[in-house]
Amino acid sequence: MSTASNGNRLLQIALVALIAAGAPLGLAIIQLTWWSAWSWAGVALMSFSPMLAVWLYRRLFSTTPMRPAVERYHRRLTATMIVYVAALMAATHLYDLGLTTGPIGYLVALAPAAPIVAIFLIIGQFLREETDEVMGQLIRTALLWSGALTLCEATVWGFLETFDKVPNIWMWVAPVVFFAQLGVTLPLAARRYR
Structure with a gap:
């Protein structure tokens, strides 16, 4: 690979990483600007930057067509x-x-x-x-792990909350936690099939 193509590849990786960084940045914006107009920018970043990063990554680096x-x-x-x-x-x-x-x-x-x-x-x-049966099994495994983790966390937090040891958390946070954990459990489940 030439130096120019290495530089181009690094630029592409940096672009994907920058877009993916929108999720934690969006969460920080929401946290810092709760219920203000800026919170919507945080919601949009948190909601769309992971999808855009995945799309861009596949577009730039994938050698196989999307199923x-x-x-x-x-x-x-x-x-x-x-x-x-x-x-x-x-x-x-x-x-x-x-x-x-x-x-x-x-x-x-x-x-x-x-x-x-x-x-x-x-x-x-x-x-x-x-x-693809392997893909289906991989998704089911990640869903099971993420769901089990979310239910365990909700149970522990719920009992701590019942005894006034932690603050109340709105129930709509549970699916957010589930999907965040799905982003972690999916690559972990995929390791079984390498």
């Missing part, structure tokens, strides 16, 4: 995340305006939850469509 089921999964997931961010922004804005009292408040509160529930349905649809 059709995986491609459909990514399209569905991206569309659902766009709906999620829009629903979350709209629901929060309506809450800030005081328009969530009465029965309509239940619909507004559930609007951001619906896309998260849809993500689990999208994962199930992906598992039905994926014809």
Whole structure:
């Protein structure tokens, strides 16, 4: 490899890493600017930078074409995340305006939850469509590990919370933790098939 192509390769790696760094940066922005206009930038970074980094990585470094089921999964997931961010922004804005009292408040509160529930349905649809048995088993293993970890953490935290040893955490944090852990358990499960 020539020096120019090595430099180009390093630049590509740095670009993917920079985009992937948007997830923790987004979390930090949310933490530092809670419920302000800047929080939405954090939500967008946290939601979309991992997907964009994966897409860019595959585009720059993958030598094999993306499997059709995986491609459909990514399209569905991206569309659902766009709906999620829009629903979350709209629901929060309506809450800030005081328009969530009465029965309509239940619909507004559930609007951001619906896309998260849809993500689990999208994962199930992906598992039905994926014809590669190894890929399917890998995803199921990672889902099991991530789900077990999340339930164990929720159980421990719940008992600590019951005895006033830790602060209350909103329940919607559980799927966020689940998906973050899925990002870790998937590569760990993949090591079994190398």
